[in-house]
Amino acid sequence: MKILVIGSGGREHAMVWKLAQSEKVEALYAAPGNGGTAGEKKCVNIPVEEGDPASPEGMEGLVQFAAREKIDLTVVGPEAPLAAGIVDRFRAEGLAAAGPDQRAARLESSKVYAKAFMKKYGVRAAESRDFTSVVEALAHARKHFGGQGPAKPLVIKADGLAAGKGVVVAENLRDTEAALRSFMEEKTLGASGASVVLEDFLEGKEVSVLAAVSAVPCDRKGGAENIAGTIVPFISARDHKRRFDGGLGPNTGGMGAIAPAPDFTEACQKDFVTNILSPTLAGIKAEGLDYRGFIFFGLMIRDDVCSLLEYNVRLGDPETQAVLPLMDADFAALCLAIHDGSLGNFPLKWKPGAVCAPVAVAAGYPGDYRKGDPITVNEAALAKTGARLFVAGAQGGAGVASSPGLRTSGGRVLAVSALGSDAGEAREKAYRSLEAVGFEGMDYRRDIGREN
Numbered sequence: 001m002k003i004l005v006i007g008s009g010g011r012e013h014a015m016v017w018k019l020a021q022s023e024k025v026e027a028l029y030a031a032p033g034n035g036g037t038a039g040e041k042k043c044v045n046i047p048v049e050e051g052d053p054a055s056p057e058g059m060e061g062l063v064q065f066a067a068r069e070k071i072d073l074t075v076v077g078p079e080a081p082l083a084a085g086i087v088d089r090f091r092a093e094g095l096a097a098a099g100p101d102q103r104a105a106r107l108e109s110s111k112v113y114a115k116a117f118m119k120k121y122g123v124r125a126a127e128s129r130d131f132t133s134v135v136e137a138l139a140h141a142r143k144h145f146g147g148q149g150p151a152k153p154l155v156i157k158a159d160g161l162a163a164g165k166g167v168v169v170a171e172n173l174r175d176t177e178a179a180l181r182s183f184m185e186e187k188t189l190g191a192s193g194a195s196v197v198l199e200d201f202l203e204g205k206e207v208s209v210l211a212a213v214s215a216v217p218c219d220r221k222g223g224a225e226n227i228a229g230t231i232v233p234f235i236s237a238r239d240h241k242r243r244f245d246g247g248l249g250p251n252t253g254g255m256g257a258i259a260p261a262p263d264f265t266e267a268c269q270k271d272f273v274t275n276i277l278s279p280t281l282a283g284i285k286a287e288g289l290d291y292r293g294f295i296f297f298g299l300m301i302r303d304d305v306c307s308l309l310e311y312n313v314r315l316g317d318p319e320t321q322a323v324l325p326l327m328d329a330d331f332a333a334l335c336l337a338i339h340d341g342s343l344g345n346f347p348l349k350w351k352p353g354a355v356c357a358p359v360a361v362a363a364g365y366p367g368d369y370r371k372g373d374p375i376t377v378n379e380a381a382l383a384k385t386g387a388r389l390f391v392a393g394a395q396g397g398a399g400v401a402s403s404p405g406l407r408t409s410g411g412r413v414l415a416v417s418a419l420g421s422d423a424g425e426a427r428e429k430a431y432r433s434l435e436a437v438g439f440e441g442m443d444y445r446r447d448i449g450r451e452n
């Protein structure tokens with residue numbers, strides 16, 4: 001079969017790498033892909049109009065490409081094209097696509113919708129209220145901070161997609177007001193900040209659970225419980241979002257991941273299934289959402305109790321780079337099962353051990369960062385640990401395996417993904433492998449898999 005993967009990050013490189021291992025796959029296309037996907041076997045990068053698969057031109061070009069090349073299945077990586085309705089466009093042309101349709105993608109593209117969904121279906125989450133008026137939001141914040149004694153922070157979430165810039169944890173009224181005015185009056189996030197959610201602050205440790213979902217609305221007469229649908233969770237992971245060791249510094253797109261998350265205990269997993277996963281599936285069915293793709297549960301855990309911070313309607317980045325190397329199954333067959341409704345019978349297994357995947361970033365990231373620097377890779381040193389490079393922000397060359405020509409182009413440049421018999425060995429191998437990679441100004445966190 002021929003598979004088209006949409007996206008250009010480290011997550012998409014890991015997806016292409018895993019898909020290429022399937023005997024079912026004869027050809028892969030990455031749109032637009034990156035310097036890593038270009039070097040994967042069976043894979044060719046193809047350009048995207050405007051460079052953006054979420055733009056109308058980009059989307060139309062991809063639909064035409066898939067029809068012309070007789071692509072059997074398209075797998076969508078990032079959220080923006082999903083929220084823009086790319087899966088609806090593909091299906092309207094009779095083309096198979098793995099991903100939620102635009103309506104189902106609101107679980108990520110609207111925090112107001114997602115919070116209403118959580119409340120309606122009893123998914124455990126922080127208390128919250130949503131607002132379209134700054135005056136009313138401020139009145140709520142005044143009440144929150146105005147009581148006796150120190151108040152917990154308040155979490156302000158812009159309703160729409162904001163590329164990781166839509167959440168502010170405010171310690172006091174002044175910071176809350178600044179965030180509200182920036183989102184709602186100065187419109188720093190455009191339309192995404194017109195509505196906001198004000199949410200209670202939860203303490204604990206964060207865990208990401210990625211999962212496959214296959215739910216297709218059918219005749220509702222039999223009641224929601226009779227609608228076919230399943231969610232199959234993957235092995236857990238932890239992303240490290242802060243820029244510096246010890247969980248300090250600004251938020252980033254993710255400085256590295258470990259899988260499984262070391263403290264996602266069995267009790268926690270049970271609690272997750274009962275209080276988060278099952279009610280989510282019930283809600284997807286009851287709402288009649290057409291959801292055939294991936295879902296990401298962003299959890300806060302404390303004393304083996306899980307609360308949901310957010311849904312994403314896609315795989316996580318960089319969690320995917322740590323999770324897919326542990327998957328002991330044919331990823332192309334899994335994507336097909338998601339699409340054709342046979343996911344419930346899919347034999348999904350996981351390798352023992354752990355994967356650590358620290359991310360190497362360009363100097364200056366997450367602010368303005370250097371670009372265009374050549375990347376060197378010592379293949380012999382990498383081969384010793386068996387670690388893999390997943391390219392995120394780098395272009396050119398013929399992929400990492402023959403790196404001449406590969407240059408940095410993004411803030412998060414690449415991840416090194418190492419499998420060990422346990423988290424300690426995975427970390428040790430990952431960091432040894434990073435020494436085999438170099439570019440001007442390269443930096444990374446030294447504590448991936450240790451701290452939050």
Ligand code: AMP
Nearest residue numbers: 126155167199200201202203298309310
């Ligand atoms: P989100 O986009 O909703 O995942 O939020 C981004 C980050 O903000 C999360 O990864 C958490 O670190 C933090 N966050 C979001 N909601 C809360 C909350 N209710 N309590 C504490 N931290 C939160």
Ligand code: GLY
Nearest residue numbers: 239254316317318
């Ligand atoms: N690692 C967080 C995300 O993918 O949104």
